[in-house]
Amino acid sequence: MTAQLSPPRSSTAAPGRARRNRTARRQDHPAWFLVPALAVLVVFFFIPTIFNFVYAFTDWSSFKVSINFAGIDNFTALLQNGSLLADLRTTLIYAVLVAVFQNLFGLILALILEADTRINRAARVAFFVPVIMSALAVGYIFRALLSQNGALNAILSAVTGQHIDIAWLGDTTWTIVVVALIHAWKWMGLSMLIYLAGLKTIPHDVVEAARIDGANWWTTFRTIRFPLLAPAVTFNVATSLLGSMNGFDIVQATTGGGPGGSTELLNIFVFRTFGQGLFAQATTMSLVLFVMVAILAFPVIKVLRKREEVLS
Numbered sequence: 127m128t129a130q131l132s133p134p135r136s137s138t139a140a141p142g143r144a145r146r147n148r149t150a151r152r153q154d155h156p157a158w159f160l161v162p163a164l165a166v167l168v169v170f171f172f173i174p175t176i177f178n179f180v181y182a183f184t185d186w187s188s189f190k191v192s193i194n195f196a197g198i199d200n201f202t203a204l205l206q207n208g209s210l211l212a213d214l215r216t217t218l219i220y221a222v223l224v225a226v227f228q229n230l231f232g233l234i235l236a237l238i239l240e241a242d243t244r245i246n247r248a249a250r251v252a253f254f255v256p257v258i259m260s261a262l263a264v265g266y267i268f269r270a271l272l273s274q275n276g277a278l279n280a281i282l283s284a285v286t287g288q289h290i291d292i293a294w295l296g297d298t299t300w301t302i303v304v305v306a307l308i309h310a311w312k313w314m315g316l317s318m319l320i321y322l323a324g325l326k327t328i329p330h331d332v333v334e335a336a337r338i339d340g341a342n343w344w345t346t347f348r349t350i351r352f353p354l355l356a357p358a359v360t361f362n363v364a365t366s367l368l369g370s371m372n373g374f375d376i377v378q379a380t381t382g383g384g385p386g387g388s389t390e391l392l393n394i395f396v397f398r399t400f401g402q403g404l405f406a407q408a409t410t411m412s413l414v415l416f417v418m419v420a421i422l423a424f425p426v427i428k429v430l431r432k433r434e435e436v437l438s
Contacts, residue, residue, distance in 0.1 A: 182410040188403030200410040210411065212387070213395045214418065217371055220306055220391060224370035227310035229362050232317025237347075239318070240325055250322070254315035261312060265379025268308045269295065272380075295381050298388040305389055309376050313369075317362045324358030325351070353433070360430040367426060371419050 185196040204210045235253055239246040256264060271277045272294035282290040295301050328351055336346045374393040377383065383390035383398075392415045400408035 178409055178413055178416070181406055182413045184406050186406040186409070188405065196406065200407055201414075204407065204410055204414065209387075209390075209395065210392075210414070213390050213392045214414075216302065216388070216390060217373075217392045217415070217418075220302055220309075220373065220377075220389070221367050221370040223303060223306035224309045224313075224373070225363055225367040227307055228314050228317050228366045229359070231310055231314040232362060233321050235314065235318040236321035236325060240322065250315075250318070253318055256312045257315045259312070261375040262379050264308065264312050265376040269380045272304070296385050298386045301381060301385060302389045305377055305380055306370075308380060309370060309373060310366075312376065313366065317366065320358045320362050321355065324355045328354050356430070356433040360427065360434065363430060364423070364427050368419055368423055371415070371422070 181193075182200060183196060183198070184193050185199075186193045239249050239253075273279075274291055274293050274296075276294075278294065279290045279292055282292075294304055332350060332354075333346055336350055341349070372393060373391055374397065377389050377391055378394060378397070381389045383394045392411060396408045396411045396415070399411060
């Protein structure tokens with residue numbers, strides 16, 4: 127009795143199976159699933175961005191029936207307006223303060239809560255809660271806390287035994303610092319998570335070798351751990367700096383741009399100008415902010431990316 131030999135497999139079987147697998151994968155993930163997301167992106171981002179450039183060169187306003195081409199008249203009027211330059215300076219100061227505070231608080235929290243314990247996990251969640259809260263809600267809460275008859279003055283009066291009546295949001299010099307602290311408090315939980323992720327990627331052997339060589343905690347952090355956090359620093363500094371330059375909601379809820387315009391960011395100026403019916407001028411201001419953010423973003427990211435060369 128002889129065994130029957132199976133016919134030899136065709137050499138094209140494997141390539142054919144691979145083509146069927148690719149076809150099946152394409153059927154499982156069809157490209158037309160991207161159409162809704164692309165439609166939303168085009169309608170709510172690309173088209174408004176294009177019209178932002180177009181309307182900046184027109185005389186569009188609520189006081190005119192037709193929209194006519196105005197050239198660079200809007201830009202000339204804005205440059206002659208001292209409020210624009212003052213708001214640009216305020217926006218830049220506010221962005222720098224937020225970036226410093228947010229990254230400083232986030233890094234300190236990441237170092238304190240680095241150990242993976244139950245208490246630290248609960249604390250991480252608690253510090254991340256403000257990130258998912260509404261920015262307007264955060265602003266109104268702090269506005270109530272920091273008012274002259276608010277909870278903070280009441281607590282200080284109870285602790286010191288004296289009547290405390292400090293206008294925390296009423297000083298033309300320090301109010302912008304207070305508002306920047308509020309902004310940083312809301313987003314420091316996100317920076318904390320990014321820094322925690324960066325700390326977890328640092329090889330333990332490198333840190334242990336430094337400690338065996340006699341390096342203390344600060345020396346190890348300054349010479350080894352912080353340089354290895356370069357990608358996390360790049361992401362956090364860039365997002366906090368550029369995000370705060372587009373800030374509006376927290377400042378609007380806490381001070382409304384006051385006192386005396388000391389916290390009037392450019393977006394608040396845009397909002398107020400648009401509310402006056404000067405649509406073309408408001409669009410021009412938003413275009414100026416867009417250009418300023420772009421000019422600032424590329425050098426900052428380039429400088430921060432150079433720090434990552436130590437990892438390559």
